[in-house]
Amino acid sequence: MNKQKITLAVTGLNNTDNPGAGVPFIRGIKESEAFDARIIGLVYENLEPGIYMENLCDRIFQIPYPSSGSDELIERIENIHQQEHIDVLIPNLDAELFSFMKNEGRLRSRGIQTFLPNLKQFQEREKDKLPEFGKKYDIKVPGSINMSTLGQIKDLEDKYNYPVMIKGQFYDAYVAHNEEQAKQAFHTIASKWGFPVIAQEFVKGTEVNVIALGDGKGNTIAAVPMRKQYITDKGKAWGGITLADEKMMELTRSIISKTKWKGGMELELIKTNGGEYYLIEINPRVPAWVYLAVGAGQNIPEALVKLALGMDVQAMTKYKIGKMFVRYSYDAIVDLEKFAAISMNKEI
Known part of the structure; x- marks a missing residue:
């Protein structure tokens, strides 16, 4: 060939x-x-x-x-x-x-x-709009407050119990166990990424992720779920393993179908002990662990380039379960x- x-x-x-x-x-x-x-x-x-x-x-x-x-x-x-x-x-x-x-x-x-999401798709899944996104598409999401002043941190205890997640609009997330830690995270994120700073309700459970690719017409071209095995202090996966989880796959296909998502995406989810899934973030591009999907049998980079060139791409529905990645310094x-x-x- x-x-x-x-x-x-x-x-x-x-x-x-x-x-x-x-x-x-x-x-x-x-x-x-x-x-x-x-x-x-x-x-x-x-x-x-x-x-x-x-x-x-x-x-x-x-x-x-x-x-x-x-x-x-x-x-x-x-x-x-x-x-x-x-x-x-x-x-x-x-x-x-x-x-x-x-x-x-x-x-x-x-x-x-x-081959990128359109502006509507990109903007409606932003962290500060996630509660509205959840209501629109019938997805469980944690509650959140968009903060632009330090004084708003005092209001957190009226709405949520500590710990809470403090997040930047683009990157960075910190677990705050008290008001002082919340203030420190607020200053760090605001100085780096600006406003709003998002305070998100902490949902107890296991963090799981899905890398996926949508064709812009509502079809899921690829999707591989994984669980982080090792997480850095920046919340980044330094190791992970592919999972067999049909509920995660159904949720992914539903989101892509309803939004007609175009391009790569990563869903960040919390699976509670009761088996419920909370969407905590949608990253509007392929994640840094995309090579795990390649190793598991779905070459998402190749498929994404094909879509960009207007080529026909068949949906990939199979992947290898139990494949791991381990990131290392060199x-x-x-x-x-x-x-x-x-x-x-x-x-x-």
């Missing part, structure tokens, strides 16, 4: 203790039976580990933060496109998605394909010239 040659641009090469999905996404594409991909790595920082991994990317370009403005970011992508002729662009970080969704038509007119020794090149020239 002849593989189709494509040029694929990928963000999220920050493979640290708070990893992006870029590196495992690229690994999935390199195992694809459909594509022979030239990989363009797009980075925000000159120390993102994916820059220095051997045989991962063919070229690396530094791009401006979305906070610099969507136009500046997209103009940089267009400049890179003139050199590399990008066929498909896969963004992997929450904070950049709005800029790419907003400019999806502009990118397409240049010949750069994406010291890469690199020459200073590579660091200097990305720092000075903004490309390698």
Whole structure:
């Protein structure tokens, strides 16, 4: 079988203790039976580990933060496109998605394909709107309060018992066992991610997750559930195992069907001791553990790129149960010239 040659641009090469999905996404594409991909790595920082991994990317370009403005970011992508002729662009970080969704038509007119949720889908599942999302789609979600001032923390005890979850609108979540811890988490998150800061009711149970892919028409193309085996102090999975759980699969298919979700997603759920499921978060892109799905038999990166190119994709309904991933730290020794090149020239 002849593989189709494509040029694929990928963000999220920050493979640290708070990893992006870029590196495992690229690994999935390199195992694809459909594509022979030239990989363009797009980075925000000159120390993102994916820059220095051997045989991962063919070229690396530094791009401006979305906070610099969507136009500046997209103009940089267009400049890179003139050199590399990008066929498909896969963004992997929450904070950049709005800029790419907003400019999806502009990118397409240049010949750069994406496969992203639309703005309505993206906005209605935001953490500060999750209670309304739950009511609309008949899904159990914890109660929450959107906070913009420190004084609102005093109101928490009137509504919820400690502990409570304190979350940022994009990233970071802390368990607060008392008012002082809640204030500390509020300051940390507000300074990093701005407002609102979300206080979410703590639901006791086991955290489980589903990675899924929707075709934008209500069909679930892929879905793999897992349970975190090891969690870092940032709440990130450092190990996990695939599960046989039909209720999680039914919930996933229902959400994708009702929302007509387009693109990758991760559902974060709490399974209570009574067997109920509470949706605590929807991440609007593939998670950093996407390679577990590949190892379990569903190459979601390949399927996502196919959808972006308008190819027919058959739904994947089987996966291997009991497959585990274990993430680890690895010291890469690199020459200073590579660091200097990305720092000075903004490309390698």
